[in-house]
Structures are given as structure tokens and as C-alpha cells.
Amino acid sequence: MGMTLRALRALILLCGFYLLSVVLLAVLIGLDALLLTEVHGLLAVKIVAVSALLAVPLVRGMSMLRSPRGEDPPGIEATEQDEPRLWALVRELAHASGTRVPDRILLTDDVNAAVSERPRLLGLIPGPRRLDLGVPLLIGLTEAQLRAVLVHEYGHFAGGDTRLSALVVRGRVQIGRVVEQFHARADSKVAAERARQEQAAAKRVAKGKKAGPVDTRGTGLLHRMLAAIFTWYGRLCLRASQSTARSQEFAADLAAARVAGRDATASALREIPAVAASYEFYLDSYATLGLPVRLLPPRGAFFGGFAELLAARADNLAALRAQLPSAPVSPDDSHPPIAERVRRIEALPADGRGAAGGDGTSPAVLTDPARTWAALEDAVLRTEILAFERAAGWPELLDAAMADALSSAHTPLHRALAQYTGSPATLPALLDVIDDNRLWRLAERLPMSEEAAAAKGRAFRAFVRPSLTDGLRTMVLAEFSARSLLRWEFSWSRPAAARLPGSLAAQATGDGPEAALDAAVAAALADHPDTGPLRALIAPELPAPA
Incomplete structure (x- = not known):
């Protein structure tokens, strides 16, 4: 699907949200008009009040003229002065991919890499661009694999996939906001009804009477029904754009293979799920082991220890690489199954560039990895956790x-x-x-x-x-x-x-x-x-x- 058709579809889906909201408002007004011709007095006032409460989330969602800016994820800013080698690599790959260099690099604690942009006028005017680069991913990948991952992210911009992200994001945020408000109001009504029934039951018990069970099954039903309608529409929007999103992922993989090499791209795709599973295990079994006794690993080891785990469990990693997931994470996942992506890349002709950029580990692109690991702890761990004592070493942490x-x-x-x-x-x-x-x-x-x-x-x-x-x-x-x-x-x-x-x-x-x-x-x-x-x-x- 070309850029024009994708733009038209994104605009139609966004307009569909407003149309759905207007239709539901019209239904509410029509029902009020119909009922008020038959009822009067206090009952009429209640009907109008209920309709007004149902209309508030609809009006609020429609009145959101722009997507919220949001905040940067927890992480540390990697300036070109502090990390010249990383910036040189990022700049080289952006130029090779035919796209603009990010304005900022943020090092995070996720097993992920992503390039995001804040365009203006619904994507018509480019905005500031940021590269989020997960430190666990840096630790787990070789430099050649890192090159492939970065080129994949750049491939979305080079192909124009992100130009319409403002439309898509705006629609998702608005639908999510409306659904959240309906559920919040339903939960509030359930809590109020429960409190009322419990108070009435307490009074009956005080008088020596038998109190019945609390029943709130029908409370907030209208709010939940409207939330279900918007949830259905949100899923419809996701499914409508899913095939295009998956095609864009395949295209970005091909861009990575073209610039970074076929073997480097295939090995990166195999490595990322293995690194993600290993990192989850590392956090549960090592990094957070001392939290119940208010004890942290030595300074910098909370993230730095992950490299030691990967080095010691090479056989486990090899088994994880061989067991690629053959299905998407969920039916609404915009990414194709990783096994299918690997199969397509490995079917390409060999180009002899599997080790492009060297066989060294990704942390080698950082000036001082140990300093980075320590600074990331300060940026992402909660203040109360940072106040814990530091163990002298991993054995002492384990004993405690x-x-x-x-x-x-x-x-x-x-x-x-x-x-x-x-x-x-x-x-x-x-x-x-x-x-x-x-x-x-x-x-x-x-x-x-x-x-x-x-x-x-x-x-x-x-x-x-x-x-x-x-x-x-x-x-x-x-x-x-x-x-x-x-x-x-x-x-x-x-x-x-x-x-x-x-x-x-x-x-x-x-x-x-x-x-x-x-x-x-x-x-x-x-x-x-x-x-x-x-x-x-x-x-x-x-x-x-x-």
C-alpha cells in the first residue's frame, strides 16, 4: 500500500472515532427526547443526569485536539561529547540508510532499540528525533548485530512508515482515553453502590435483622457497554493496519540486511529474544536478589552483572537462539513472528558481510561502560531502592x-x-x-x-x-x-x-x-x-x- 492510501486510511480511522462519538451522542439525545415525552418530574431529571454523565467521556475524548506530549522514558542522555564512538556509529548508519541522524540518544534499561520522532501538523512537518537504546541490548549484542538493529529502526524512516504516526497515535490515545474514563466511572459507581449496601447491611445487623449479600453486578453497566464499543473500534483500527505494519517490518529487515549484512541481521533477530529472556531471568535471580533484605549489588553491577551471566551461560543462549517463537506475542501485535522474519532474511543470498563492523561486543562503542552502568542505576532505580546498602560482592549478596x-x-x-x-x-x-x-x-x-x-x-x-x-x-x-x-x-x-x-x-x-x-x-x-x-x-x- 502506497503512502497516499496509508494516509487516507489513517485519516478515515481517526474520523471514524469522531463519527462513532457523534453517533453515540445522538443516540443518547434521541433516547432522552423519546423518554422525556413519556415521563416527567424527578424521573425525568434522573434520566437527563445519567445521559449527561455518559456524555462527558465522549465530549472529552472528542475535544482532545492534540496527542499528549508525554515524557522521556527513564534513562541517561548520551551526548556526543561523552560518547563520540556511539554517535559516530549512529551517524554512519543513518547516512547509509538515507535518513536523518537523531537529535538525541537516550540509554534506557529496556531490551529494545527505537527511533521516535515528534512531527508537527499530523506528520507533514518533521520534528525532533530521538534514539532510545537499551543497555541490556547493548550488553547482549555484538557490534555487527547492533548495526543491524539500528539500520532496521532507520529503515522505517527511510521508507516513510513513520510519517503518519501522529494520526495513528492520536487515534489510539483518544480511544484509550475514552475507554479509561468509562471504566473509571463504572468503577466509581460500583464502589459507591457497594459502600451504600454495606452501610445498609450494617444498620440491619445493628437492629438484629439479617443482612443480605452485597450485589453490584448491574452497577455501571451502561458505562462498561460504551467502553466495550470503543474497545471494539480500537481493535478494529489495529487489525485494519496490521498487515501494512507487518509489511513495514519485513521491509525494515531487508534494509538492515542491505546495509549491515544478511548474516548480521539474521543473527540479531535470533539474539534479541534470547537476550530478552536472559535479562528477565537475570533480574529475577541476580540483580534483585537482595531487595527483600534492602541490599543492592556493588555499584554498577546491577546492570553490569548481566554481561557476566551471558558469558557464563553461552550454551543456554545457543538453545534459546534455536527456539524462535513461531507466533506473534498477541493477535494485535504489529510485528510478524520472529521465526518468519529470520526465515526471510536467511533465504537471501549470502553477501559476505555477516561480521560488518567487527565481532566485538556492543559496549565497546561506549567510552566507559562501567560509568554508564552506574549512571543508569541512578536514573532508573527508585529513590528508596537507591538508599539500600551495597553488598561487597555477589557472594555476600547471595548469603544475605x-x-x-x-x-x-x-x-x-x-x-x-x-x-x-x-x-x-x-x-x-x-x-x-x-x-x-x-x-x-x-x-x-x-x-x-x-x-x-x-x-x-x-x-x-x-x-x-x-x-x-x-x-x-x-x-x-x-x-x-x-x-x-x-x-x-x-x-x-x-x-x-x-x-x-x-x-x-x-x-x-x-x-x-x-x-x-x-x-x-x-x-x-x-x-x-x-x-x-x-x-x-x-x-x-x-x-x-x-
């Missing part, structure tokens, strides 16, 4: 986080033991239950499948033993941790492993204290339980019963 997690552990075994004994779940209490031959009666209180619950004897014990093992091991580790006798082995390539001091392994074999702990736990949960090895391992605090 795991000690807190163990002290507050609440496994299914903890819950079952507390219910069974009627007292707090402790390791001594559990060992006493085992020594009294009540372990399997306790195990009946664990959550389990119907098949496990129906099993008897040895089959039942086999079903519940994994849950018992996990719970008992956690309780033993919590005991060691409470006595400051437990350390954790930090690793970028595998899960953290508990390390027990050799002095605790009085009965350890040549395999070390961890093997002794595993053997002691297994003995305590055997078909004929024996807590002796476990009590000896954690003596003298928990002596065996007389």
Missing part, C-alpha cells in the same frame, strides 16, 4: 538473601507440621514426630494428587517422599543458617549451592558434608526412619531423645 529466605521459609511440610502438632513448625518438633513413628500420618496432611491420596503403604511413601525431602532439607539448612554455619556458592552458570562447614560433617564420607547431609535426610525419611545420622550431623543443639 538466602539467610533471609530460609528464616522465613514456609514449605508445605512447615504448614502440615504446624497443623499436625498445633504448634510452630520447628526442626526439633519434626524429628520428634519421626522418632514417634508418626511421620507418615503427618505426610497425609501434605498437598497431593488424588492418585497419591488413594495410594497405600510403600506407594504412598514414594509419592510424598520428594515433598518431605525438600521440606526437611530446607529446615536443616535454616537451622545451620540461623547458627551462621551455612555459606552459599555463588555461580553465574548454575543455581546457588549450599556449602556446609567441614566441622559439621562428623559422619561425612570422602564425598564431603553435602553428601553427609543428603544421606542423613534420606535416612530420616526412609521406610523405617532413623534420625540418628541427622541428629549427629547437627549436634549438640539437637541431642537424640533418651
Whole structure:
């Protein structure tokens, strides 16, 4: 579809919003006129009031003459004085793509790169242009892959795809605003009705009468119906432009292959989903590990540690690259499935430019990556989080986080033991239950499948033993941790492993204290339980019963 037809369609879809609003206003006015001929007095006043409340969001949405400016995403400004190499690369690729160089570069914490522009007169007059470049993406890509990503973004401007963005954005923002207002008013009416019914119920109870349940099912129904109409129209607009948007993505990929090389473009497309998944894992398992104990990684390591994770998990990354998603994120996604994009690029003839720009990592284009990682922390982390203490290193951060997690552990075994004994779940209490031959009666209180619950004897014990093992091991580790006798082995390539001091392994074999702990736990949960090895391992605090 050419530029003229795309412009016409964008204008029609925007006009459709106003037409829909006018039609709904006309329906409201028509219903009022019809009803007011039949009713009078207080009921007529109520009808007019309800119609006015329904009309307010429509009028507000229609009166929004311009899209809100919005704010920059959290990040740090990369000036040409601070980052000359990055600016040289950005300028080179913009010229090679046949488009204008961005006016600003903003480094963000997203796994994303995007070039945006604020045009005037609905896209007829170009405006200031900004490149948002995610630091996790910089860390995860090679320089050749980064070149391909940037050229892809420039490809949208070179092809004129963004010239009509003002029309599209304005329509989406207006529809979103109207839907939001209708839902807000519906929620407000539901809250008011709930409060009224609860107050009435309280009065009935105070008088010794029975109060019925609170029912707000029909409250705010008209507002939600109108919100549903605009939501439907918004989805219609998205679907109407979806095929063109996906064609534009394919065209931008071809532009990237032409300028940066086929292999570099294909590898970048494969790498981005892998980097995104790895970054999510990194944030959950490493960077935010110490937040429950108000502890942050060393200065600059909150983002800088991501590079260490990627280097240590090369095999995992290779597996992620090979498992490309074959479907879009959602039916309304403007991007084609990544697998289809890779297939199209890899079907192009080889051009020998897969390593264009060198094989180095993207952070090499920054003057001082460590300084950038530290500055980004200050820009994107909340003030209250920045006030947390800094760990001396990742091992210290892990020890503190795991000690807190163990002290507050609440496994299914903890819950079952507390219910069974009627007292707090402790390791001594559990060992006493085992020594009294009540372990399997306790195990009946664990959550389990119907098949496990129906099993008897040895089959039942086999079903519940994994849950018992996990719970008992956690309780033993919590005991060691409470006595400051437990350390954790930090690793970028595998899960953290508990390390027990050799002095605790009085009965350890040549395999070390961890093997002794595993053997002691297994003995305590055997078909004929024996807590002796476990009590000896954690003596003298928990002596065996007389």
C-alpha cells in the first residue's frame, strides 16, 4: 500500500472515532427526547443526569485536539561529547540508510532499540528525533548485530512508515482515553453502590435483622457497554493496519540486511529474544536478589552483572537462539513472528558481510561502560531502592538473601507440621514426630494428587517422599543458617549451592558434608526412619531423645 492510501486510511480511522462519538451522542439525545415525552418530574431529571454523565467521556475524548506530549522514558542522555564512538556509529548508519541522524540518544534499561520522532501538523512537518537504546541490548549484542538493529529502526524512516504516526497515535490515545474514563466511572459507581449496601447491611445487623449479600453486578453497566464499543473500534483500527505494519517490518529487515549484512541481521533477530529472556531471568535471580533484605549489588553491577551471566551461560543462549517463537506475542501485535522474519532474511543470498563492523561486543562503542552502568542505576532505580546498602560482592549478596529466605521459609511440610502438632513448625518438633513413628500420618496432611491420596503403604511413601525431602532439607539448612554455619556458592552458570562447614560433617564420607547431609535426610525419611545420622550431623543443639 502506497503512502497516499496509508494516509487516507489513517485519516478515515481517526474520523471514524469522531463519527462513532457523534453517533453515540445522538443516540443518547434521541433516547432522552423519546423518554422525556413519556415521563416527567424527578424521573425525568434522573434520566437527563445519567445521559449527561455518559456524555462527558465522549465530549472529552472528542475535544482532545492534540496527542499528549508525554515524557522521556527513564534513562541517561548520551551526548556526543561523552560518547563520540556511539554517535559516530549512529551517524554512519543513518547516512547509509538515507535518513536523518537523531537529535538525541537516550540509554534506557529496556531490551529494545527505537527511533521516535515528534512531527508537527499530523506528520507533514518533521520534528525532533530521538534514539532510545537499551543497555541490556547493548550488553547482549555484538557490534555487527547492533548495526543491524539500528539500520532496521532507520529503515522505517527511510521508507516513510513513520510519517503518519501522529494520526495513528492520536487515534489510539483518544480511544484509550475514552475507554479509561468509562471504566473509571463504572468503577466509581460500583464502589459507591457497594459502600451504600454495606452501610445498609450494617444498620440491619445493628437492629438484629439479617443482612443480605452485597450485589453490584448491574452497577455501571451502561458505562462498561460504551467502553466495550470503543474497545471494539480500537481493535478494529489495529487489525485494519496490521498487515501494512507487518509489511513495514519485513521491509525494515531487508534494509538492515542491505546495509549491515544478511548474516548480521539474521543473527540479531535470533539474539534479541534470547537476550530478552536472559535479562528477565537475570533480574529475577541476580540483580534483585537482595531487595527483600534492602541490599543492592556493588555499584554498577546491577546492570553490569548481566554481561557476566551471558558469558557464563553461552550454551543456554545457543538453545534459546534455536527456539524462535513461531507466533506473534498477541493477535494485535504489529510485528510478524520472529521465526518468519529470520526465515526471510536467511533465504537471501549470502553477501559476505555477516561480521560488518567487527565481532566485538556492543559496549565497546561506549567510552566507559562501567560509568554508564552506574549512571543508569541512578536514573532508573527508585529513590528508596537507591538508599539500600551495597553488598561487597555477589557472594555476600547471595548469603544475605538466602539467610533471609530460609528464616522465613514456609514449605508445605512447615504448614502440615504446624497443623499436625498445633504448634510452630520447628526442626526439633519434626524429628520428634519421626522418632514417634508418626511421620507418615503427618505426610497425609501434605498437598497431593488424588492418585497419591488413594495410594497405600510403600506407594504412598514414594509419592510424598520428594515433598518431605525438600521440606526437611530446607529446615536443616535454616537451622545451620540461623547458627551462621551455612555459606552459599555463588555461580553465574548454575543455581546457588549450599556449602556446609567441614566441622559439621562428623559422619561425612570422602564425598564431603553435602553428601553427609543428603544421606542423613534420606535416612530420616526412609521406610523405617532413623534420625540418628541427622541428629549427629547437627549436634549438640539437637541431642537424640533418651
